[in-house]
Amino acid sequence: MADFVVTNWFGDLVSHAQAVAEANSAADVVNVLKNPAQYPSPVRAVGANHSTTPCAVVNGGTILKMSGMNKILDISNNTVTAEAGALYIDVAQALEKQKLQFYVNTEIGNLSVGSAACCGTKDSSMPGEFGQVGSYVSRIKMALPSGDFLVVTDDQPELMQQVRSSYGTFGIVCEATFRVRPIQPMAVRHQTFTLDEFIQKLPSLKAGSESIMFYVFPFDNLITVEFRKYDPSASGDPNRVIWPLRNYLWATAGPAVCANAEKDLADKTVRYGVIDGFNKLWRWKLENLIQSGNTIATDQIIRYPPTGGVSRYTFSLWAFPAATYPAVLRACFQFCQQYYQQNGYRVNMLFVGYSVAKDQSSLLSYSYDGDMMTIDPVSTGNPGWDQFLAAYNQFSSGQGGVPLFNQTNGITPAMAQKALGGRLKTFAAARQAYDPEGRLLNDYFRNILGN
Ligand SMILES: Cc1cc2nc3c(=O)[nH]c(=O)nc-3n(C[C@H](O)[C@H](O)[C@H](O)COP(=O)(O)OP(=O)(O)OC[C@H]3O[C@@H](n4cnc5c(N)ncnc54)[C@H](O)[C@@H]3O)c2cc1C
Numbered sequence: 001m002a003d004f005v006v007t008n009w010f011g012d013l014v015s016h017a018q019a020v021a022e023a024n025s026a027a028d029v030v031n032v033l034k035n036p037a038q039y040p041s042p043v044r045a046v047g048a049n050h051s052t053t054p055c056a057v058v059n060g061g062t063i064l065k066m067s068g069m070n071k072i073l074d075i076s077n078n079t080v081t082a083e084a085g086a087l088y089i090d091v092a093q094a095l096e097k098q099k100l101q102f103y104v105n106t107e108i109g110n111l112s113v114g115s116a117a118c119c120g121t122k123d124s125s126m127p128g129e130f131g132q133v134g135s136y137v138s139r140i141k142m143a144l145p146s147g148d149f150l151v152v153t154d155d156q157p158e159l160m161q162q163v164r165s166s167y168g169t170f171g172i173v174c175e176a177t178f179r180v181r182p183i184q185p186m187a188v189r190h191q192t193f194t195l196d197e198f199i200q201k202l203p204s205l206k207a208g209s210e211s212i213m214f215y216v217f218p219f220d221n222l223i224t225v226e227f228r229k230y231d232p233s234a235s236g237d238p239n240r241v242i243w244p245l246r247n248y249l250w251a252t253a254g255p256a257v258c259a260n261a262e263k264d265l266a267d268k269t270v271r272y273g274v275i276d277g278f279n280k281l282w283r284w285k286l287e288n289l290i291q292s293g294n295t296i297a298t299d300q301i302i303r304y305p306p307t308g309g310v311s312r313y314t315f316s317l318w319a320f321p322a323a324t325y326p327a328v329l330r331a332c333f334q335f336c337q338q339y340y341q342q343n344g345y346r347v348n349m350l351f352v353g354y355s356v357a358k359d360q361s362s363l364l365s366y367s368y369d370g371d372m373m374t375i376d377p378v379s380t381g382n383p384g385w386d387q388f389l390a391a392y393n394q395f396s397s398g399q400g401g402v403p404l405f406n407q408t409n410g411i412t413p414a415m416a417q418k419a420l421g422g423r424l425k426t427f428a429a430a431r432q433a434y435d436p437e438g439r440l441l442n443d444y445f446r447n448i449l450g451n
Pocket residue numbers: 009010044045046047048049050051052055056066084085106107108110111112113114115116118119120121122123167168169171172173174304313314406407
């Protein structure tokens with residue numbers, strides 16, 4: 001039996017596929033779906049393979065690479081339509097040439113259009129807006145296991161809600177249309193708070209007129225808040241330097257420094273002294289350099305290299321109700337500090353957190369029931385990370401957290417059930433109508449959906 005090895009971007013999740021297919025057209029996708037003898041089940045599409053869970057992993061099935069389907073098909077009427085393998089950053093840059101931008105400008109640019117349309121994403125909501133990319137998707141064209149195409153639009157709200165969180169288990173997304181809008185100047189600034197100050201001020205921070213995102217330092221008891229808002233009155237040339245500086249330090253220098261400290265410094269006091277020192281520098285840079293009244297939101301989007309390399313990092317994510325976030329964050333700091341004392345392991349980068357508005361655009365939305373805030377540990381994947389995540393998942397599920405199937409690694413079916421309850425059952429029943437034979441179900445989703 002053929003054994004094609006395919007790994008995710010970080011390199012920790014491995015598929016052993018019997019077949020690997022590369023789609024260059026929607027007809028190629030249909031051909032794969034209709035030929036199980038040549039392309040055995042399960043068939044999992046892969047965009048940029050940046051997911052941090054086994055959502056795209058097959059053992060013995062077919063990996064369908066979508067990166068060849070990368071055309072931008074249309075930009076008109078404040079919408080953009082692109083093929084599923086197109087990267088978010090490429091689409092964003094094409095929009096920028098027409099003075100347009102996405103509503104949600106995730107830091108990850110390698111996000112493929114197909115994944116963006118049917119999987120979980122996060123960015124802090126701008127005031128009055130959503131923080132999930134798929135919520136601005138207004139049309140999805142999918143190839144179903146039957147070989148038929150299904151086009152879903154905002155005119156079918158219930159189906160659209162299901163498809164926006166279908167994770168490739170209804171059909172393979174071939175193209176998607178996003179609502180976009182004219183570029184507006186965006187202001188950004190940062191301020192650092194102690195944990196106590198942050199908890200005290202959070203209600204007013206949240207009620208303010210800016211989006212809030214968090215850089216979280218559990219071993220320093222500090223949180224640096226990123227504030228952003230659109231300011232149409234800003235004049236002059238936008239600052240095109242500070243986001244690239246943030247991006248370089250966040251995505252290139254930061255992970256490399258932490259990975260090297262991990263590798264080179266056996267003494268943990270010295271190692272974490274170096275890492276905490278780097279974090280201090282990071283906070284200083286955010287507070288003093290990454291601020292401007294006039295930037296371009298698109299500049300936040302990062303093009304990661306095709307493979308992880310020396311700057312690779314990984315993370316996990318749980319979202320918590322905004323109302324309980326202060327208590328959960330305090331408990332999380334205690335949990336991390338205790339875990340280090342008891343197990344000698346600590347997360348070797350910082351944590352981040354996003355404030356994401358209530359959003360029922362997708363059935364499995366993590367902010368379906370109300371505003372949510374996330375706590376995302378970030379790591380170079382040092383030894384002990386997997387065990388830490390298992391404990392962190394228990395902690396987070398116990399605190400009422402909600403996971404994302406493509407970004408929260410190691411969740412159990414019971415955790416998924418606890419967080420999503422009846423919506424998960426509705427979802428599992430709905431998807432069977434489109435994929436009665438389980439052609440698209442890998443072990444991961446079979447397990448979570450209880451099929
Ligand atoms: C360094 C790094 C930074 C990140 N930063 C962010 C961030 O800021 N915000 C954020 O939201 N996420 C972030 N992520 C997570 C990432 O955006 C998501 O995991 C996303 O799903 C990755 O997109 P992808 O195209 O690589 O999807 P893949 O990993 O290729 O696939 C994700 C899932 O979608 C399915 N799929 C892929 N293509 C299709 C298709 N055409 N049709 C149907 N199903 C499909 C796959 O089978 C899989 O189940 C980050 C990840 C990394 C590694």
